[in-house]
Amino acid sequence: MTISVNANDLVSVSLGGAIAHPGFAGLPAEPYRLAADGKPFLLPTWGGIVYNVSVGDSAFGWAADCIHPGVSIKGGDDLKNRGLNVYACLGNTAVVMTGRAQGAKGVVTGKSGRFSEQLIIHFPKSVRADMAVGDQILIRSLGTGMAVDGHPEVALKGLGPNLFEALPKKVVDGRLEIGVVAKVPAHLIGAGLGLTSEGGSLHMQSTDRAALKEAGLDQLRLGDLVAFENTDSRYNHGYLRGAISIGVVGQTDGPRAGYGPGVTIIMTAPKGELGCFIAPGTNLKSLLSLED
Template sequence: MSIQTNAADIVTVSVLGQVANPSLSGLPAEPYRLDADGRAFLWPTFGGIVYNVTVGDSAFGWSGDCIHPSVSIAHPDANKNRGLNVFACVGNGALIVSGAAKGARGVVTGKSGRFSDQVIIHFDGETRRKIAVDDRILVKSEGVGLCVPACPEVHFKSLSPTLFDALPKRIEDDVLMMGVCATIPPHLVGAGAGLTSEGGSLHIQSTDRAELAKLGLDGLRLGDVVAIEDTDSRYNHGYLRGAMGIGIIGQTDGPRAGYGPGMTVVMTAPAGQLGAYDAPGTNIADILGLKA
């Protein structure tokens, strides 16, 4: 369904980052982390160029900790990295401007980090094999300031107008209804709660696998569009009865408590102005035509 937005008034601006190297904290000196049962593990973590995980793949089952599919970028200057993370939007185009893959194009598929750390960009497999850490990638940022005049209480976050236009949706009784694969109940909202909603990610709790299976969440894929119940993300992520968020699964799960699949929240409203309906298979890999 076509819904009018203010897309013609949105400012389009460039932001730039470099392909990030996966990193581990210098202290404590051991590189191990603890899983939900207190056992030490050492698995790849987020960042870098991931050759074999792609949007559309399962969000579960990988021997990794919150893995980003494809390529992660950041800016070495903290303030400029904040600008990159806030202004880049899911669905924005990206262009490699240095290195062997210069000229190749990709698409922003998510953001991650407690403090707006990295932007996740999809490139096809052939391009990934040419990219190197520290290659520079330019994002054509468009989407900050997006709104639907017919639903003024719905706040948009990190969503390109082009992707919004392509998502399944309708307006019913002044409520913006979005088609989703699944609905996340508030008791499964994990890491990211209490932090800013302008960047970074909000994670699903995934330690209780029986609960995930009961709710049909164990089949989530990277790129799935989901609803988040009783969650207000207008300024910070927090519990609020009657609120709702719409998110896109951007990262895999991991073994730590609270760090299941990470979602990039793209819409939110505080009191029933945003709703959801079942639209199985709604995934940005299909909507945007992303190739493995």
Template sequence: MTLSINTDDLIAVSVGGAIAHPGFAGLPAEPYRLAADGTPFLLPTFGGIVYNVSVGERAFGWAADCIHPGVSVKGADDVKNRGLNVFACVGNTATVMTGQAQGAKGVVTGKSGRFSEQVIVHFPKDVRTKMAVGDQIVVKAIGTGIEISGHEAVACKGLSPDLLGKLSTRSENGVLKVGVVATIPPHLVGAGAGLTSEGGSLHMQSTDRALLAELGLDTLKLGDIVAFGDTDSRYNHGYLRGATSIGVVGQTDGPRAGYGPGITVLMTAPGGQLSTFEDRSANIATLLSLEP
């Protein structure tokens, strides 16, 4: 169905940053992290240009710790980066402003980290080979402030009008229903709980692989539209019976406890105003016609 939104009131504004370098904290000096069972590991993590992982591909099984598909962008300082992370919306257009790939167009596909470190942008794989760490990226940010007519209790978070218009939706008895690949139960909510929902990601815990297989969550793909049950993300992420949050799988799985695939929340409502139905094809790679 076609949703009516306040299109004429929305502001389009530039936000930007540079392709971020993968990094490690200065201390402790050793770069190892601990898996859920206490085993030390060293794997690629978020940041940089990822040449061989894209939206639409599997979220599990990579030798990685919550890797970002495509390109990771970060602002020049904490203040600018916060503006980038809050105002950039999934589905917004991003443009390369410097370097050999200057002029290339990409699409925002997610936001990263408990503390809103980076914005994730998809560029075709052949474009990525021309890009360099430090290249400047500008996002035409539009979506903050969306209101859906007849569904004012549904809060939109980092959701572009373009993506909203392409989601599979139904309106029944005042409830907005959205097609999702799967629903994640609240006891699998991991890192990000309790923190702001205006940027960053909310992780699905993935240590219990048998449960994931039982629930059909172990086959999720990057870009899948999913829901969190009993999760209220209006102002931060927390448990609330009857609440629903809907988001997009933006990052891969990882070995750490509490850090499975990272999900960028797009919509939320506190008390039954938002619901779901199964749509196994609900993936932004298809919805936004992303080039491989």
């Protein structure tokens, strides 16, 4: 059975941003953050060009705090950055417009949530080696307004049509089901609850490693598809029995409580119209044929 979307109705527009410099908040005066056990730490975090962490790598184990794999970009001011974060869709093409890597192409793979609001883009490592903070990146946005034919209750969020086409999927008893690597039980959902689902990310909790392993989440990789159980992300993220949200692991975990791997939600439905099935290896690296 063919599962189609309103591809001919979609409008493709340009979005722009520059490679963001890693930064620290102005206060407190010291740069340290607190781990879940109360110990201060100082580790690399979001922003910049990450040369050695990519989609397909482990989401755990790095000496880092919610690192973005590949390249992170931001818009020129808050309004522009908001448009960039909302309208960019996973799977969209990114083009380097300035600098030594001018003309190189990448793929949007994630969105960062509150406090950073950056767009995460995969470029091959050879391209990253030629990039610099401040390089201008153009996104060919396509996907906002997309809907699944025959499934009006399924809301799509920041999902490009090329990625939707590549997803493992089927219809069972009228319900759209998407292949995922694992399911995240509602009690393991962390930072992001209550915030908007238009852009940003929703984190899973990773402080309790035994619970993580029990749920089959301890081997997740960046780019894996996962399903959040009993989670409604139509407008903002919250608990709703029977709802489901499906997303892509976009950021690594970190030492802080509530900030395990960050996930960019790409679809959601409130009352059983959307489901999932376990499909090992469902990852953006293979779905979109991303180069190392």
